[in-house]
Amino acid sequence: MVAELQRQVPLQGLNTFGLVAQADRYLEAASDAEVRAALALAQQLGVPLRVLGGGSNLVLPERVEGLVLRLTSRGIRLLAEEGDALLVEAEAGEPWHPFVMATLANGWYGLENLSLIPGTVGASPIQNIGAYGVELKDRCAGVTALDRHSGELHDLSPADCAFAYRESRFKTEAGRWIVLRVRFHLSRQPQLVLDYGPVRQALAEAGVTQPTPEAVSAAICSIRQSKLPDPAVLGNAGSFFKNPVVTAAVAAALQQRYPSLPTYPQADGTVKLAAGWLIDQAGWRGHRDGAVGVHAAQALVLVNFGGARSRDVLALAERIRASVRERFGVTLEMEPGSLT
Ligand SMILES: Cc1cc2nc3c(=O)[nH]c(=O)nc-3n(C[C@H](O)[C@H](O)[C@H](O)COP(=O)(O)OP(=O)(O)OC[C@H]3O[C@@H](n4cnc5c(N)ncnc54)[C@H](O)[C@@H]3O)c2cc1C
Structure with a gap:
């Protein structure tokens, strides 16, 4: 019913x-x-x-x-266990961060770096959420989705999902799939990912000498709370632009002109640039246009000071894109999208 x-x-x-x-x-x-x-x-x-x-x-x-x-579907279950290896499934309507906390409370490790990302389990494969060196694709064991065209349920393997940086088949085939459940490869044996951003530094500052997944989660929560505005206080959609990926030649030319430009070489030879740095350097951090603006502490986040409409956000986003394109020759792509 x-x-x-x-x-x-x-x-x-x-x-x-x-x-x-x-x-x-x-x-x-x-x-x-x-x-x-x-x-x-x-x-x-x-x-x-x-x-x-x-x-x-x-x-x-x-x-x-x-x-x-x-x-609004709910449910978290351990489907299989072999040695330390676990197969865990969660329903699409489960809120993401409480789900991560539930896995840690059960001693099911692997999602700690994805702590405090807002949203639901069902949306996690859509843009292949990622943070602090871990992406959903690194832990995903499969997705159960309803094909709106045929009305059939499919168990999609990670390969079927075509995950990439903030991308997946669910985005390229927008409007086709409804994700109902996601499965995860987790482990009772912690395998910590610490070498990304200020994670080690945050652990050291907290006096942690022997990191556990719980300590990594707590460190990442505190980094995120210090860097990102809380949507309950100041409306936002997290990172507003994807980090642009350019050829090695483009990155080298830019770095020659801007020696402090952060660059992240990728396995395929391309180079990821920090969108926040480009926006900051173009002078947008702290800028306000009526009800919308660029967060004063994090140039990658656009914020709603109250009463904003989509046209306000999109107009500001377009001005930022144009100025970054003009200054650096790099085109930024929006991360948040529309309902599909
Ligand atoms: C403060 C803040 C910090 C953030 N940090 C990060 C971060 O570190 N890393 C990161 O990757 N993202 C981050 N995000 C973005 C966001 O949290 C994620 O993209 C999240 O997965 C979106 O989930 P949601 O349930 O809110 O999806 P929604 O915003 O409701 O939907 C997003 C898209 O997915 C579709 N969709 C949603 N659920 C389903 C489903 N079950 N089946 C099919 N389609 C569906 C929608 O139609 C829409 O197109 C952040 C956002 C905020 C506000």
Whole structure:
């Protein structure tokens, strides 16, 4: 049985940017059967179905046409265990950070570097979330997703998901898949990833000499809290632009002109640049345009001071993109997107 269909539902409280937005139609689904019923209803109404998770990676338009479906399914389970190796599954509606905390509490290790990322388990494969040297793809064992075209359930392998930096098949085939469950390869044996950003330094400052996954999670939470604005206090969608990836030749030429430019060589020979550095150098940090602005402590984060609409955010984003392109010849790509 489908939950009650609601009309003209405000979404301001359901997106971390706090943008003023309204859904023409809105439903919640806590089970596969409810998701299928919602899909059938959208087809019957002749409107598109749009899946909403925690609303933390979105720039929502003022009017969201079609049927917005928020997944509220819950469940975390250990599916298999062999020696130290664990196979863990979680439902799409599980909030991500509490899920990571639950795995740590059970002694199931591997997700600690992804602590405190907002959003849901179901959205984690969409942009292959990543932080502090670990990406979802490094721990993902598979995804169960509903193909909206055929109505069939598929168990997709990590290879099927075509994960890449902030990318996946779910983005390239936007509008096709509804992620219902995600499986993870975890371990009872910690395998710590410490060599990224200030993780070791934060552990040292906390007086930790023998790091555990719990200590790494706590250190990463404190780094994140010191660097990123809390969406509950200041609306934002995290990193607003992806870190641009350029050829080695472009990176070398830029570094000659800007010796302090941070560069991150990739396995395939390309080089990742820090979008936040480029925006900062272009003079945008702390800039404010009415209701929107660039966070004073982190140039990669655009913020809503209150009452902002998508057009305000997109206009500021376009000005930033143009100025970075003009100054560095590098084109920035937005990370948050729309409901699909
Ligand atoms: C303060 C802050 C910090 C952040 N830090 C990071 C970070 O360190 N690393 C990182 O990678 N991201 C980060 N993000 C971005 C964001 O948290 C992630 O992208 C997260 O996975 C989005 O989850 P969500 O449930 O909020 O998705 P939503 O924002 O609700 O949706 C995002 C997209 O996924 C689609 N979608 C959602 N659920 C499903 C589903 N079950 N099936 C199919 N499609 C679905 C939506 O239609 C939409 O297109 C941050 C965001 C904020 C606000």
